[in-house]
Amino acid sequence: MDRRRFIKAGSMLAAGAVLTKSTLARAQDEAGGPEPLGDRDAAEGVPSRAPRITNEQPHVLTPNGATLPLRTVGNVRVGHLIASSFEHEFAPGLKAQCWGYNHRTPGPTLEAVEGERLRIYVTNRLSEPTTVHWHGVILPNGMDGVAGLTQRAIPPGETFMYEFTARYPGTFMYHPHFDEMTQIALGMTGMIVVHPRRARGPRVQRDFVLMTHEWRLDVGARRPDPLEMTDFNVLTFNSRTFPGTEPLLMGRGERVRIRFGNLSPMSHHPIHLHGMSFATTATDGGYIPRSAQVPNTTVLVPVGSTRVIEFVPEQSGDWAMHCHMTHHVMTQMGHGIPNMIGTQTSDLDTRMRRIEPRYMTMAQDGMGSMGEMKMPIPKNSLPMRGGPGPFGNIDMGGMFTILKVRDSPMKGTGLWYSHPQGTVAGPADASQMRADGIETT
Numbered sequence: 001m002d003r004r005r006f007i008k009a010g011s012m013l014a015a016g017a018v019l020t021k022s023t024l025a026r027a028q029d030e031a032g033g034p035e036p037l038g039d040r041d042a043a044e045g046v047p048s049r050a051p052r053i054t055n056e057q058p059h060v061l062t063p064n065g066a067t068l069p070l071r072t073v074g075n076v077r078v079g080h081l082i083a084s085s086f087e088h089e090f091a092p093g094l095k096a097q098c099w100g101y102n103h104r105t106p107g108p109t110l111e112a113v114e115g116e117r118l119r120i121y122v123t124n125r126l127s128e129p130t131t132v133h134w135h136g137v138i139l140p141n142g143m144d145g146v147a148g149l150t151q152r153a154i155p156p157g158e159t160f161m162y163e164f165t166a167r168y169p170g171t172f173m174y175h176p177h178f179d180e181m182t183q184i185a186l187g188m189t190g191m192i193v194v195h196p197r198r199a200r201g202p203r204v205q206r207d208f209v210l211m212t213h214e215w216r217l218d219v220g221a222r223r224p225d226p227l228e229m230t231d232f233n234v235l236t237f238n239s240r241t242f243p244g245t246e247p248l249l250m251g252r253g254e255r256v257r258i259r260f261g262n263l264s265p266m267s268h269h270p271i272h273l274h275g276m277s278f279a280t281t282a283t284d285g286g287y288i289p290r291s292a293q294v295p296n297t298t299v300l301v302p303v304g305s306t307r308v309i310e311f312v313p314e315q316s317g318d319w320a321m322h323c324h325m326t327h328h329v330m331t332q333m334g335h336g337i338p339n340m341i342g343t344q345t346s347d348l349d350t351r352m353r354r355i356e357p358r359y360m361t362m363a364q365d366g367m368g369s370m371g372e373m374k375m376p377i378p379k380n381s382l383p384m385r386g387g388p389g390p391f392g393n394i395d396m397g398g399m400f401t402i403l404k405v406r407d408s409p410m411k412g413t414g415l416w417y418s419h420p421q422g423t424v425a426g427p428a429d430a431s432q433m434r435a436d437g438i439e440t441t
């Protein structure tokens, strides 16, 4: 028995042993989680705000996400995170029961300014204890959120208070430090942005945050599998998978910042931007001096890290941005199928259809067209990959989104880029090929 099977078998035995304790929790869970709270709307987070400049710094935008509302009480900024189970949509057609904060995964982005005193209440509406660890934030040891080491875990139904000063600006994250394997795998992550009191470096016009994550969600399952160690099949930006990812809208010539976080269980993500060269300006450890900023078109975001990039888009268009691990731009249906590439199937289909009339051999020429095949797919699942684009099916899914660079960025948000004439690759002209000395016969 390998280690994974052993763990799975062990967890089933353990589940049997604590059946009485977990039955109630499971019953609540099956019913779609706990009752909504009276203050749910306020606590759930507000939609990402339009850029507003404070001290020359725009608010951060969390595509597909929200910012945690903070109210000022005396000289303290007060917020409330509620950990619970809820139904989450990864993309139209794919939903699962996930765990997160304020009915979101990732939880709402915590946005503060350097030097602010923060008081964050954490209510646990999960079926097991939890904590919140403020990953990368320098704070008193007892506020660090490590169950058993720096605090007692927050029991189900209780609320704990964390209070600390955001001493240093930067891009950080929050997540539980109790049963991390389960709680993070089910979606309990969030980003923290602490703006510097005085803006550093050139002023940016847009400031986005994207949390990368990976999930094992078997076709037909209602819940991600936290026991998976290697074979993840739903890859996400802010817990959404393409075509469910909200495009990032920006103006040509604007300075744009994207802050990536990675709380995937097991994978680092090399995020590649088309049409841009950028500088990595900061990590969760602090700012990178200008003299040490290396130009790149791909930034590796390791597990448990943040990376901040800045760039000025030079060319308008619909530019792809995606993880460059090819299996991270696939979705559920691309996994676990037999490799048929190059096989000579001759009359196999005809013969098989005598036994099974719906039989069809797939992917013997490659898998590129499988995303657009109008094959029936199981309920609550995504086709192999991709989504509709202006020139046909977009052949990537998963950790993929679009940077919409426009001359007037607030116009035409839902529209595809309109290309100037003569700037789109198309079929070659035979006479021009001959003139250029290209032989094709």
Ligand SMILES: [Cu+2]
Residues within 6 Å of the ligand: 235, 267, 268, 269, 270, 323, 324, 325, 328, 399
């Ligand atoms: Cu990746």
